[in-house]
Amino acid sequence: MTDNPTAAVLIIGNEILSGKTQDANLKFLGESLARLGIGLVEARVIRDEPAVIAAVVNECRARHTYVFTTGGIGPTHDDLTAESIALAFGVPLVVDEDARRRIGRGGRDLNPARLKMATVPEGASLIDNPVSHAPGFKIGNVYVMAGIPAVARAMFGAIEHELRGGDPILSASVDVFEREGDIAAPLDAIARRHGDVEIGSYPFARDGRFGACLVVRGTDRARIEAVLAEIRATLLPDG
Amino acid sequence: MTDNPTAAVLIIGNEILSGKTQDANLKFLGESLARLGIGLVEARVIRDEPAVIAAVVNECRARHTYVFTTGGIGPTHDDLTAESIALAFGVPLVVDEDARRRIGRGGRDLNPARLKMATVPEGASLIDNPVSHAPGFKIGNVYVMAGIPAVARAMFGAIEHELRGGDPILSASVDVFEREGDIAAPLDAIARRHGDVEIGSYPFARDGRFGACLVVRGTDRARIEAVLAEIRATLLPDG
Numbered sequence: 001m002t003d004n005p006t007a008a009v010l011i012i013g014n015e016i017l018s019g020k021t022q023d024a025n026l027k028f029l030g031e032s033l034a035r036l037g038i039g040l041v042e043a044r045v046i047r048d049e050p051a052v053i054a055a056v057v058n059e060c061r062a063r064h065t066y067v068f069t070t071g072g073i074g075p076t077h078d079d080l081t082a083e084s085i086a087l088a089f090g091v092p093l094v095v096d097e098d099a100r101r102r103i104g105r106g107g108r109d110l111n112p113a114r115l116k117m118a119t120v121p122e123g124a125s126l127i128d129n130p131v132s133h134a135p136g137f138k139i140g141n142v143y144v145m146a147g148i149p150a151v152a153r154a155m156f157g158a159i160e161h162e163l164r165g166g167d168p169i170l171s172a173s174v175d176v177f178e179r180e181g182d183i184a185a186p187l188d189a190i191a192r193r194h195g196d197v198e199i200g201s202y203p204f205a206r207d208g209r210f211g212a213c214l215v216v217r218g219t220d221r222a223r224i225e226a227v228l229a230e231i232r233a234t235l236l237p238d239g
Numbered sequence: 240m241t242d243n244p245t246a247a248v249l250i251i252g253n254e255i256l257s258g259k260t261q262d263a264n265l266k267f268l269g270e271s272l273a274r275l276g277i278g279l280v281e282a283r284v285i286r287d288e289p290a291v292i293a294a295v296v297n298e299c300r301a302r303h304t305y306v307f308t309t310g311g312i313g314p315t316h317d318d319l320t321a322e323s324i325a326l327a328f329g330v331p332l333v334v335d336e337d338a339r340r341r342i343g344r345g346g347r348d349l350n351p352a353r354l355k356m357a358t359v360p361e362g363a364s365l366i367d368n369p370v371s372h373a374p375g376f377k378i379g380n381v382y383v384m385a386g387i388p389a390v391a392r393a394m395f396g397a398i399e400h401e402l403r404g405g406d407p408i409l410s411a412s413v414d415v416f417e418r419e420g421d422i423a424a425p426l427d428a429i430a431r432r433h434g435d436v437e438i439g440s441y442p443f444a445r446d447g448r449f450g451a452c453l454v455v456r457g458t459d460r461a462r463i464e465a466v467l468a469e470i471r472a473t474l475l476p477d478g
Contacts, residue, residue: 023265030258171259
């Protein structure tokens with residue numbers, strides 16, 4: 001659809017895969033990246049295992065303009081993301097003095113567990129954490145952020161100005177109270193005529209009625225509106 | 240932790256990556272598989288692109304006991320999962336007569352779009368859909384289900400009896416109102432002593448207080464309770 005930069009999101013944490021915790025970062029990151037004109041083309045949910053994390057990071061950072069990770073940067077034994085990223089880049093872990101100062105703010109005890117949160121792969125730069133101080137970090141094209149949604153959002157807010165985006169990916173939609181099986185043929189014909197936009201059909205049942213949300217996505221607002229108008233005229237002749 | 244069978248979940252759909260739609264299937268599948276003693280070790284969110292879907296399916300079906308997919312089996316032009324799975328297995332698509340009968344129930348017009356929902360990779364067997372009739376399908380170790388959460392759940396309910404599980408993966412947890420940085424060392428010591436269970440620490444802020452939910456997971460209920468008791472005795476000496 002576009003030549004925009006691409007990204008992968010890695011959601012790191014056994015608690016997401018066990019079903020204990022509902023991920024709440026992917027939707028936010030997908031929306032935010034679209035707004036910046038960066039195409040989120042894959043996401044992976046992986047376990048807290050350094051060899052696995054390192055392999056997936058290396059696969060994704062070679063393939064995409066950006067990689068964003070969430071989770072695993074706290075002080076406990078199951079927080080293994082920093083060492084995994086160091087493994088991926090083949091660099092040692094080092095204590096970052098700036099991070100140590102931030103974590104020690106308010107006179108908090110800088111015990112070994114908290115010092116772990118100041119330990120980053122050599123060559124990494126910090127990502128501000130306006131919520132709870134312990135920073136994330138960036139190395140190469142990999143941005144390493146916290147898993148707690150409020151912190152992940154704040155960290156993304158701290159880095160988004162430095163991301164090189166493309167044309168913002170825009171969308172517009174219309175709800176049609178028809179079954180998908182009845183509108184698929186005319187919708188397909190419209191999609192074939194307009195390859196410069198992406199048309200999605202997402203079925204729903206609402207108040208006992210079946211319907212579909214028809215979404216047009218692209219980078220040209222006028223083209224999106226024109227295709228949406230054609231969809232309306234075709235599928236909602238009386239609407 | 241165990242020698243249980245493993246699984247991957249593939250969430251197929253541009254709408255999840257664009258942030259339009261919040262995934263609501265992964266948590267359910269993670270919980271359900273844990274209950275059956277099947278370890279969900281990775282999940283991928285991928286676009287509606289046959290070459291991508293086929294490559295990821297082939298990677299995951301070689302690596303895991305089971306692969307479960309959600310999304311992309313409707314009648315519209317952007318529903319490409321069936322053709323992608325056929326591509327992955329190197330087999331043609333064929334109309335399944337039983338699926339055609341199910342979709343035609345209630346005298347619904349069997350137009351080409353609805354016929355597409357009766358079209359499956361050769362050799363596939365159907366997965367019942369008690370909600371909206373159009374079936375999913377299974378081929379090899381790959382179970383292909385709908386994306387709509389109510390339908391995905393119903394389809395999983397229809398197949399779970401045939402899955403070969405291991406020991407159910409159980410868990411128990413305690414909330415500790417301490418900062419993770421203050422409990423990390425004793426928790427690490429406990430985790431090192433008990434490698435037969437998995438201990439996770441998930442921080443939270445609730446009513447203005449910081450804390451962590453400490454989760455013990457494993458397959459032996461008595462061992463889980465013993466380790467949780469040790470965590471309580473160590474971290475909640477007055478509790």
